[in-house]
Amino acid sequence: MRSLMVSGDRSGSGKTSISLAIAALLSEKMAVQTFKVGMDYIDPSYLTGVTGRPCRNLDTFVMDREDLMRIFFHGMQGSDLGLIEGVRGLYEGAESLEDTGSSAAVAKLLNVPVVLVVSARSITRSAAAIVRGFQSFDPAIDIRGIILNNVSGSQHIRKATEAIEHHCGIPVIGAVPRQPEMELAMRHLGLVPYLEGKAAPAFLKRIEAVTAMVGDHIDLDALLGLARPVAQPPGTDPFFEPADPPATTIAVALDEAFNFYYADLFDVLRAEGARVTTFSPVHDILPDADGYIFGGGYPELFLNELEANDRMREAVFERSREGAPIYAECGGLMYLTGGIRTLPGWQGSDEGESCRMCGVFEGETVMPAKRVVSYVEGESLGRNPVGPGRFRGHEFHYSDVILPENTRFSYVLSRGKGIRGQLDGALMDNTIGSYTHLHPVSSRGMFSSFVSLCRDQSRR
16 A cells, blocks of 8 residues: 655645546546545545545544544555645644644654645746745655646746756656636535535536546656555554444435535444434435434525425424434534524525524524634533533534524533534534534544434433
């Protein structure tokens, strides 16, 4: 097994499109296991879509060393190449003076080489200064090759390549021209999720165009030559073996409106003794299960469809009131409120609209609101469906959930915004809803508590 990381010199360098294309092209000839640095659902959905293998997230702020290593080597099983897509610029992380949460921290921890994507728009010799600065900033990072992006002709490519190879001593293995075809479909919180977009022929054609463009301008053999063999160190055996037989059934909402899940969630649930099924709040009726999970997504883009499925909404309300354990994050939290109201101007609407949701939590969701992108740190207190314990996670939303003053909360945050002034994890019976996204491995104890509650409820 070999591995390498594709990182960028900044956000917007083009590393996402380039990583996607590399993964797609190499998957035609070998088993490619992809990883994404940072807490992100959307980029992994693309990498999963083009490789056919679940992309795994790696983050040194949310995960400790042991958990990150377990996730990495669990994902690498049966693969020929591990391809890690970085996050933002190579050295961007949770803090200004430490590399925690950065691509660099993951590269050092796993001892993988880095291919740096440099946006060379309007620069030639200065590109060498950028690369030299990245090399010297942390000599422990093994930057082995460069991909130039946004180049504008053979003269541009020649000058930038000669400068980098002369002054930095590493090869330029590709130069991708500045073309509109390289842009992927965007919206208010980033790329359109792959699960939603793949139904549109134009969406898939754009991915094909990006892949073809990169394939024509990057030396894939040279790229593979930069990868380094990786060996699993002692003490990092995977811990995702499914329990046999499963003792409880958990249904996970999964469709075009709700699809923000880490691949490890399904492994962890099964390892804790759950049989996992999926359903669509947009299209289905609520399945019979011992507990339910509503992940994040874009419910605000499917308001009319979610409101129209009143059998689903009413069944979710009833199951919550009956005490069925329900866990909801972000978009799932929004769906469990009384309604989602959009303001005038949202998505080009002159008047906005208001649509009924499940009503498990009194109050409403309003959007747009201030965009929140942040790591989260806090503690789960008291009796609740995920039990007590400290956690680290993240939040990523463009809405406000406004709940009554007497709402009970189970999370107290020391970092992050939450629902109300560092309070998150709203409670109603055995239902918990939060803006905080938890990673199922680093917060495995909390998911274990949820599975245990589902199992106990099923025996009553």
